[in-house]
Amino acid sequence: MKSQYKLTIFYGKFIDIPSLKAGFRIRSSCAIGVNSESGSIVFIQENFHDDLLKLASNWDPNLKHDEVKIVDCNNNNNNNSYAFLFPGFVDTHIHASQYPNNGLFGKMSLLEWLNEYTFPLENKLKDLNIAKIVYSKVIERTLSHGTTTAAYYATIHLESTKLLANLCSEYNQRSFIGKICMNQNSPAYYVEPSTDTSINLTKKFIEHINSINNPKINAIITPRFAPSCDKDLLCNLGKLAKQYELPIQTHLSENLNELEWVHDLFPEYANYTEVYNQNGLLNEKTILAHCIYLNDLELNTIKSKNSGIAHCPISNSCLSSGLCSVRKFLNKGIKVGLGTDTSAGYTTSILEVARHAHMVSRQLASVEGNDDCKISVTECLYLATLGGAYVMGLQDQVGSFEVNKQFDCQLINLTVEGSKIDLFPWDKETEKLEKWFFNGDDRNVQAVWVGGQECGIRSKSYL
Ligand SMILES: Nc1nc2[nH]cnc2c(=O)[nH]1
Numbered sequence: 129m130k131s132q133y134k135l136t137i138f139y140g141k142f143i144d145i146p147s148l149k150a151g152f153r154i155r156s157s158c159a160i161g162v163n164s165e166s167g168s169i170v171f172i173q174e175n176f177h178d179d180l181l182k183l184a185s186n187w188d189p190n191l192k193h194d195e196v197k198i199v200d201c202n203n204n205n206n207n208n209s210y211a212f213l214f215p216g217f218v219d220t221h222i223h224a225s226q227y228p229n230n231g232l233f234g235k236m237s238l239l240e241w242l243n244e245y246t247f248p249l250e251n252k253l254k255d256l257n258i259a260k261i262v263y264s265k266v267i268e269r270t271l272s273h274g275t276t277t278a279a280y281y282a283t284i285h286l287e288s289t290k291l292l293a294n295l296c297s298e299y300n301q302r303s304f305i306g307k308i309c310m311n312q313n314s315p316a317y318y319v320e321p322s323t324d325t326s327i328n329l330t331k332k333f334i335e336h337i338n339s340i341n342n343p344k345i346n347a348i349i350t351p352r353f354a355p356s357c358d359k360d361l362l363c364n365l366g367k368l369a370k371q372y373e374l375p376i377q378t379h380l381s382e383n384l385n386e387l388e389w390v391h392d393l394f395p396e397y398a399n400y401t402e403v404y405n406q407n408g409l410l411n412e413k414t415i416l417a418h419c420i421y422l423n424d425l426e427l428n429t430i431k432s433k434n435s436g437i438a439h440c441p442i443s444n445s446c447l448s449s450g451l452c453s454v455r456k457f458l459n460k461g462i463k464v465g466l467g468t469d470t471s472a473g474y475t476t477s478i479l480e481v482a483r484h485a486h487m488v489s490r491q492l493a494s495v496e497g498n499d500d501c502k503i504s505v506t507e508c509l510y511l512a513t514l515g516g517a518y519v520m521g522l523q524d525q526v527g528s529f530e531v532n533k534q535f536d537c538q539l540i541n542l543t544v545e546g547s548k549i550d551l552f553p554w555d556k557e558t559e560k561l562e563k564w565f566f567n568g569d570d571r572n573v574q575a576v577w578v579g580g581q582e583c584g585i586r587s588k589s590y591l
Pocket residue numbers: 223238242246352353379382443469472
């Protein structure tokens with residue numbers, strides 16, 4: 129539907145983190161103009177206290193007043209309130225199909241959990257009615273937590289994976305969607321019978337994404353992980369990614385038993401990373417989840433291919449997979465983002481994942497006796513936004529507020545009714561933001577926009 133507006137001007141306090149070490153960039157009384165057709169930012173004017181329509185005329189002198197929409201999020205009139213606009217979160221690793229199992233993992237670790245909890249659930253989603261319920265809920269829930277971009281795993285089923293893509297398009301959530309590929313070492317009821325089947329279904333899925341013709345909705349090549357794909361499938365998926373110039377997502381080095389298994393299954397490769405590398409699956413658009421046990425050689429390979437890592441600290445804790453040193457990745461200049469890894473991770477909130485990343489980094493610092501392990505609040509929030517954008521190859525489009533970037537944004541209100549955050553008159557501005565980091569949740573997310581278009585978010589009864 130074509131908007132009656134040609135320009136939307138968002139006005140308020142804009143906060144983002146433009147680089148890992150930059151800290152909070154706070155732009156107050158700031159007007160950001162968004163081209164309604166393209167969804168991209170056309171101007172940014174901070175400390176602006178004049179008539180906003182003047183900015184519209186500067187941008188296009190022919191614009192009529194009723195072609196300009198003003199979204200005023202400024203709250204300077206009221207000393208007791210505090211709200212700001214922040215880049216939408218980027219979830220670089222989430223299993224949409226596993227959402228009903230969030231919080232269900234018992235005492236299990238990865239390989240038994242896959243067999244007991246995960247494969248039976250994923251298999252249920254071949255039923256399109258079930259898939260519709262699950263996928264609608266996970267999109268609604270992630271949007272309500274401020275996730276504007278997500279890299280989703282679906283299941284091995286073509287039709288329900290197509291449905292996930294359609295729903296992301298309808299809900300207006302920027303997404304990479306992967307039909308899972310797996311042709312070995314999986315239960316008979318949940319496995320693809322051959323490489324050909326897996327490749328053909330993936331091609332059909334790519335065609336479907338092309339038919340949606342929505343630049344926010346993308347296909348991603350998704351070998352589940354090395355143990356569930358034979359060499360032939362891995363190699364053909366590498367070729368497919370190259371042929372269609374598509375991103376790739378998979379799991380790497382998450383659990384010690386998994387590592388041993390990969391070593392037994394693929395003895396001809398020097399290490400786990402080489403299994404992917406030598407089959408054409410590592411490039412600048414590859415998202416590697418976990419990467420807990422990589423050695424220096426493997427990290428160097430990932431760096432040289434400019435692949436990115438999805439750090440999933442909640443999942444790593446839930447399945448007792450291990451403590452992952454993010455600082456090691458950052459020191460090597462490897463791209464890092466955050467992933468909920470629903471449902472190995474119990475939440476769909478990237479803010480909660482960012483908090484846990486912070487906590488795990490402190491545990492590592494004490495285990496290793498090295499304070500350099502600690503990642504700061506703003507570093508964690510960078511990973512949750514622009515860091516994730518880099519991992520997904522979207523760094524020129526999302527993750528921070530810059531002219532020509534897409535307007536993917538969440539309105540955070542710390543003083544909304546029901547908020548868990550108590551502010552005091554002596555709180556400094558950055559302290560308010562740190563309080564949000566530790567005690568904020570979806571109650572503070574008042575609105576979400578992707579490409580300048582507002583997304584519906586669930587049950588905001590107090591608004
Ligand atoms: N956390 C996690 N690891 C995996 N490794 C292979 N499949 C999965 C999965 O679904 N979740």
